[in-house]
Amino acid sequence: MSATTSLIEHWIDGALTSGNSTRRGAVHNPATGRTTAQVCLADQSDVEAAVASARSAFPAWAATSLSARTRVLFAFRELLNSRKHELAEIITREHGKVLSDALAEVSRGQEVVEVACGIPHLLKGAHSSTVSTGIDVHSLRQPVGVVAVISPFNFPAMVPMWFFPIAIAAGNSVVLKPSEKDPSAAVWIAQLWKEAGLPDGVFTVLHGDKVAVDGLLDHPDISAVSFVGSTPIARYVYERAGLTGKRVQALGGAKNHMVVMPDADLDLAADAAVSAGYGSAGERCMAVSVIVAVGDIADDLVARIAKRTATLRIGDGSREPDMGPLVTEQHRDKVASFVANGETAGATVVIDGRTVTPDGDADGYWLGPTLFDNVEPGMDIYTEEIFGPVLSVVRVASYAEALQLVNSNPYGNGTAIFTTDGGTARGFETDVQVGMIGINVPVPVPVAYYSFGGWKDSLFGDSHAHGTDGVQFYTRGKVVTSRWNAPAGGLELSFPSNR
Template identity: 45%
Template sequence: DAEGDVFRGLEVVEHAASIGNLQLGELANNVAGGVDTYTLLQPLGVCAGITPFNFPAMIPLWMFPMAIATGNTFVLKPSEQDPMVTMRLVELAMEAGIPAGVLNVVHGGEMAVNALCDHKDIKAVSFVGSTKVGTHVYNRATLAGKRAQCMMGAKNHAIVLPDANKEQTLNALAGAAFGAAGQRCMALSVAVLVGEAQQWIPDLVAKAKTLKVNAGTETGTDVGPLVSCAALSRVEGLIERGIAEGAKLELDGRKPQVPGYEKGNFVGPTIFSGVKPGMSIYDQEVFGPVLVLVGADHIDEAIEFINANPNGNGTAIFTQSGAAARKFQEDIDVGQVGINVPIPVPVPLFSFTGSRASKLGDLGPYGKQVVMFYTQTKTITARWFDDSTTSHGVNTTISLK
């Protein structure tokens, strides 16, 4: 996932290099006699970004390239858990020619976050991270009169119809649920198995068992460690609560044997079935390699189940039916939809469009929306006169005469 972290971020840099086409205004010629109206997309000034630990390259690259390309300066606060990758990005950006003072870094925790939200010179704040912190950032920044976009927690569901390509679907579920040890806001956390697809549980467990748990620096690793001892304790605690609350533990990933890394923060792929709303492992974002399975009799029931969840970051359907896929994309109330694609994070030509409880603010990262986020639209209505222009007297109306 570290390679993807870099390359998906570089896609945004490439997109920012197209800013000449992205930051075009609009023109309406001769809207009234000799009157033209046009818009300019002008930079806000100073903008800020607050990024999480899980993608220390990609998420900063979601932010500062587009902010700077649209003419702003930028203050970046990386996660205090792994700031060095972000620092290296900034060094490379400055080596590439970004002038001193245009891209800046501050470190710290809550005090640094609050300072960015409060500072009078900062006009916009972009955030990716937990729902708790994102809600705090949004409320504090907007109270100070700033624009804010906050991409927050999720509980991403996938529907599996029995007509889906079985092997491709099992591979997709395992990769999206357990890759990066589940520490992704777009991780697949819930699979809704429809009809006969509920018989695939043993096959899914067998697929998950093939994944190798090891240090991320070791060749062939599929599932690396959790970010901290606190994260390990939290994930193991949620697994224990899942058992206590009545879910069936199909695969227990606790305490895996990882030679040479016996004290590592490892949890292997973990699968629960028989999960219901109200259980902690369903209601909370685990942020670990835990996949919960839910059954449904038909697609309408599955869609209704997903729409009842407050989160709306991403969702997917696995099917060979175009009609079912079209029904899903129209009826589902989630901002980003995958059809046989488990993690539907769009390429930067499009915007990241998480919704509902997963997002605060109306404009998302990258794509066309982020150009609007980092710019102020100025609308100009212009008329030019020369000495031979005939005067029609005083116009006391609001009409353009």
């Protein structure tokens, strides 16, 4: 480790520690290409230490009153709100996204914290009196134990906050394994929890790669796993954790379509396409990557999208351009290879992001917005989740053809339709086989008191993130049937029935 780089350590038992492993990973500033830090990469002994700390903290935290837990949640919310610009700056330095986008990410994550502040209401059970003579029934929900959250690089604050506020509020302890590409946000959040009064061990940060992931998936003291990432890894997480009986919610990849009908407001649709396709350099699981132009509007729509795309400024996210760099050099090169493949396959390159001149260091991981027209469903740029600023336009003749295109895709994360016809919109929301739908809204990420999650290969497991699904995932239900002061009734071997 050079004198100019810092060491990003684990957070275990309420303190920073480098653990036992001597393995390290490089952390870069994507806008400059420079190594800014080294991050500890856990070995199995570090996994054991992290889980042991969380396991030790769980019983006391689970027994803590709802009022006391809620006070900690409110304190965390207030600290996060007052210092969110600090967190946004960390995200921009390590992920590369524009500072205003990073700040919006923190704000959306904070919405889940605010929902978790209402956990006493969300954990209320039901009570039925005198269901049978002298017998009452009531239900309650209890925490599951130690839960693991394995989060991706693209939202180092928001995605973990989809999970851990509700898990902690419900009485669980959490081990967060953030992406090793941008790990500092997780440590900052851990320190904020301590300042808010959360007991040591209830929130743990374990850095690492596959060794850490597999260690958490296999560990007998982990009761539940929440994961967000690519579909192949989501399937792997779901299957491996399921072998040991863990609860799993594994959110996978996406190929989100935006259907534009002939009656749509084309200026609105073009604005939406550019914003949803190129925001955060396309590194969003809810990014629009395919525009489905229905009927004879395609030429006009493509021209409007191209005009807007050409105005975008690309550069260092701290300078507030429209779009920043991609997260790593390797990922930039992978996305650029998809652009080359699309051109070779015969799609029309309307705007080529490989020729961008950024407002930033020449060694940054730059790739500008790229727009393809005349894309066919068999091309790589259509079938693969590119996870970059590449927007493809597919032309279809009818609404029925557009619906079939969306429904035949193996992914089912998000989709949108732009139309001024209420009947078309209503039919689309009923018939489309996708978990999250926007009507004239290009990025239909639900508010925090609803749940986030897709269908088909975009979700493995039965539970979506946050909202009521999140509360149910991080708790187990009990039903209690009770009778008091009843006289002895003698033996009765038949199955009990209500009287």
